[in-house]
Amino acid sequence: GPPHRSPSGGVVIEANELPVFSSPEVMVDALAPDQPIFCFRPQAVREMAQVFLQHFPGKVLYAVKCNPGRHMLAALNASGIGHFDTASLAEVELVSGLLPSAQCYFMHPVKARAAIYRAYQGHGVRHFVVDHSAELTKLIDVIPPSRNVVVVVRLAIEHGGAIYELSSKFGADIGAAVELVRAADQLGYATGLAFHVGSQCVDAQAYRLGLEMVNNVVEQTSVAPACIDVGGGFPGDYVNSPIPTIVPFLELIDQTYREIQMPTDCELLCEPGRALCMHGESLVLQVHLRKNDMIYLNDGMYGAMIEEKLGLRMPVRVVESRPFSDMVQAFKVFGPTCDALDVYPAPLDLPSDIREGDWIEFQRIGAYGAACQTAFNGFFSDTVVVIESDDGVRVI
Numbered sequence: 001g002p003p004h005r006s007p008s009g010g011v012v013i014e015a016n017e018l019p020v021f022s023s024p025e026v027m028v029d030a031l032a033p034d035q036p037i038f039c040f041r042p043q044a045v046r047e048m049a050q051v052f053l054q055h056f057p058g059k060v061l062y063a064v065k066c067n068p069g070r071h072m073l074a075a076l077n078a079s080g081i082g083h084f085d086t087a088s089l090a091e092v093e094l095v096s097g098l099l100p101s102a103q104c105y106f107m108h109p110v111k112a113r114a115a116i117y118r119a120y121q122g123h124g125v126r127h128f129v130v131d132h133s134a135e136l137t138k139l140i141d142v143i144p145p146s147r148n149v150v151v152v153v154r155l156a157i158e159h160g161g162a163i164y165e166l167s168s169k170f171g172a173d174i175g176a177a178v179e180l181v182r183a184a185d186q187l188g189y190a191t192g193l194a195f196h197v198g199s200q201c202v203d204a205q206a207y208r209l210g211l212e213m214v215n216n217v218v219e220q221t222s223v224a225p226a227c228i229d230v231g232g233g234f235p236g237d238y239v240n241s242p243i244p245t246i247v248p249f250l251e252l253i254d255q256t257y258r259e260i261q262m263p264t265d266c267e268l269l270c271e272p273g274r275a276l277c278m279h280g281e282s283l284v285l286q287v288h289l290r291k292n293d294m295i296y297l298n299d300g301m302y303g304a305m306i307e308e309k310l311g312l313r314m315p316v317r318v319v320e321s322r323p324f325s326d327m328v329q330a331f332k333v334f335g336p337t338c339d340a341l342d343v344y345p346a347p348l349d350l351p352s353d354i355r356e357g358d359w360i361e362f363q364r365i366g367a368y369g370a371a372c373q374t375a376f377n378g379f380f381s382d383t384v385v386v387i388e389s390d391d392g393v394r395v396i
Contacts, residue, residue: 018071020386024284024319027385028359036299036381037284038370041390042075044279049079055250057257058268061085061105063232064095066273066367071384072280073098085271089115096123107271109135109154109170116142129154129194131172136180145188150226152192153180157210163200178220185223193217196231200241204249208256215260227267234275236367239313246275274367281366282391284319287358293331295354300335300342302376304369308344316348319359324351337377363391
């Protein structure tokens with residue numbers, strides 16, 4: 001059949017159809033790429049999936065927004081992830097088309113009525129998040145009341161442990177959540193409760209706080225929840241935000257969930273994105289110009305570098321395509337566009353003899369890198385290869 005295409009028009013192919021190389025060095029020797037190359041490491045994805053599946057006491061939903069690459073979705077599914085946190089009809093259709101046996105959950109608190117209808121009627125979605133009475137009204141107008149449909153009420157949670165907070169945009173306070181649960185239950189829907197501690201949450205106690213808030217709502221409503229969703233936010237291991245293992249986060253959730261004693265038929269859910277996929281991709285870039293202590297790369301702030309732009313530092317290394325000097329120098333780094341704002345927020349320490357034509361690998365870019373890049377100024381690449389070697393970091 002015809003190739004699958006990304007929204008930008010680029011061809012997207014399945015993981016088992018991607019070119020395979022033993023290392024980035026072998027890849028650049030074979031391809032000499034002058035465009036950015038995403039290096040996919042399915043073994044890292046499998047390893048992180050197993051961490052969640054072994055240590056989280058419930059269903060693991062992958063947050064599709066974090067990296068919607070078909071190769072990533074297929075690898076996660078092959079690793080045992082059969083449930084997906086989808087935030088739009090397009091994501092529902094992507095997952096349903098690629099993985100017909102997967103189960104999608106519509107976890108965005110704001111949805112178009114047509115999207116609700118098509119997700120429900122066409123794709124079997126039965127979990128819908130709300131955080132306001134007007135959103136509940138949409139569901140009532142579109143979906144007939146049934147205990148097979150779960151209205152998941154999202155709570156706002158304020159906690160300083162996350163790099164990017166979300167509750168200024170989404171979430172109901174305790175009082176509003178109580179009213180929403182009661183209303184949905186009286187209408188004849190099943191109900192659930194959810195929260196999201198924010199992205200790259202480095203303090204596991206935030207999940208304890210969220211579960212205690214959930215328990216507060218359950219006690220006030222006396223409505224037995226069909227599910228409790230602790231959301232995402234599970235952190236990755238970055239240079240300036242080091243989290244070598246997420247196991248303690250999952251163990252604390254397990255402990256707290258047992259303490260609040262929910263009904264035995266209540267399903268516990270989580271929505272990891274970053275923690276599942278960040279180690280699964282790196283990005284190999286080429287130096288297109290050196291000016292003294294400045295270098296110009298073929299990707300930047302309008303491309304896959306949103307995490308760098310917002311303050312998370314990824315490990316960076318030169319691809320050993322030739323012998324390099326042992327002397328290290330700090331370089332100011334620019335992206336490829338004509339915009340002077342396209343500059344890396346921090347200097348990069350690189351070999352002092354780096355020059356045009358050399359390659360640099362940005363590791364741990366699997367989260368939000370490919371997902372958030374633009375095609376501004378015509379600079380865009382969604383070329384993906386499989387790399388068999390790991391990136392030298394421990395992913396558990």
